Amino acid sequence: MNNYTSTILVTGGAGFIGSHVVRLFVNKYPAYRIVNMDALTYAGNLENLKDIESKPNYVFEKGDITDEARVEELFRQYQFTAVIHLAAESHVDRSIMDPLAFVKTNVMGTVVLLNAARQHWKGQEQGKLFYHVSTDEVYGTLGETGLFTEETPYDPHSPYSASKAASDHFVMAWHDTYGLPVVMSNCSNNYGSHHFPEKLIPLMINNIKNNKPLPVYGKGENVRDWLFVEDHARAIDTIFHKGRLGQSYNVGGFNEWKNIDIVHLLCNIMDKKLSRPAGTSAKLIKFVTDRPGHDLRYAIDATKLNKELGWSPSLQFEEGLERTVDWYLNNEQWINDITSGSYQRYYEQQYAR
Ligand code: NAD
Ligand code: DAU
Secondary structure, X not given: OOOOOEEEEEEOOOOHHHHHHHHHHHHHOOOEEEXXXXXXXXXXXXXXXXXXXXXXXXXXXXXXXXXHHHHHHHHXXXXXXXXXXXXXXXXXXXXXXXXXXXXXXXXXXXXXXXXXXXXXXXXXXXXXXXEEEEEHHHHOOEOOOOOEOOOOOOOOOOHHHHHHHHHHHHHHHHHXXXXXXXXEEEEOEEEOOOOOOOOHHHHHHHHHHOOXXXXXXXXXXXXXXXXXXXXXXXXXXXXXXXXXXXXXXEEOOOOEEEHHHHHHHHHHHHHHHOOOOOOOHHHHEEEEOOOOOOOOEOOEOOHHHHHHHOOOOOOOHHHHHHHHHHHHHHOHHHHHHHOOOHHHHHHHHHHOO
């Protein structure tokens, strides 16, 4: 026995969003014990959690969610009362190179966790919760107008989004078939500190800093809805505590941007921060071969989350982006550690197209 009111398994807590969720929960809820299970793939980094690693209510357990025996061992050891499931292969371009890795982690890994929760909570489902963190990419693409609502039919186009869509269906199937208490959210593009530099915003910041070409796919006309990662973590906190079982909630920033406009905005911010003459960084922009199956536009209607549970984004994009740029400029070591070795090999393969 312990004195914690809840013991929560967070999967993927060493990644970008997971580390923000772990930090929020560990600091805000000292009565909860947070067990971070992470395989520490290329995207997982315990440096992301240096500031909270010695807190008494935080535990790290290395482990792969596809490893049934390891998951079972942790469920037995900690008697989890809830799961917040973020572990995933998360990068669309990598899913095009190696789709099977995405099926293994995102689909099989999710089912392993669902099975473990079902077996351990059988007959004692009251007060338990399996929270699955998903993406807006499951809805496919929008034209010039319209927004994704929770009722939008699933229509994934990349191996990544197909694997996330499959995992979402499994989560809801475990609710409908076995009565597992589940809740889910589908969020738009996150940005902020600790974002792995294979993704658009940190990649552009890093390349601008190093005077490297800024690879914009196609014509840069694709649109994404951007949300500050700490606002996503707050949304997860809200849905975890107040969300209705069996429901999914869309999370978004009401903040649509064309890729090319974001790149220009970053160039302007960086020119100022690096004391370069205006227009210097924009000269690095290079239009490259488009991503296959590239969804044109994502835009989230987060009205349900706002009206039902009272969440809304807290930051304006320009302010969030400025804070993000400052974080990268002040944390050179973090990015230097990541952009060596396997990152270099990935980068060369991806941008040789
Ligand atoms: P990330 O790639 O930064 O982190 C993923 C984490 O999962 C890493 O720490 C990695 O080590 C871990 N992991 C990967 N495979 C694992 C396995 N088999 N077993 C255990 N751990 C494993 O991803 P992210 O951007 O932080 O995304 C987190 C979650 O949020 C994902 O489920 C993703 O689909 C979802 N999501 C991301 C965004 C976004 O903009 N990044 C938006 C909406 C939803
Ligand atoms: O919408 C939520 C999703 O957002 C999450 O589910 C994913 O895990 C996350 O990776 C992100 O997916 P995207 O494909 O939208 O993000 P990415 O940063 O890879 O790309 C954003 C846009 O920028 C997209 O239209 C492709 C474009 N892009 C990306 C890269 C890496 C470029 O033009 N050049 C690049 O070099």
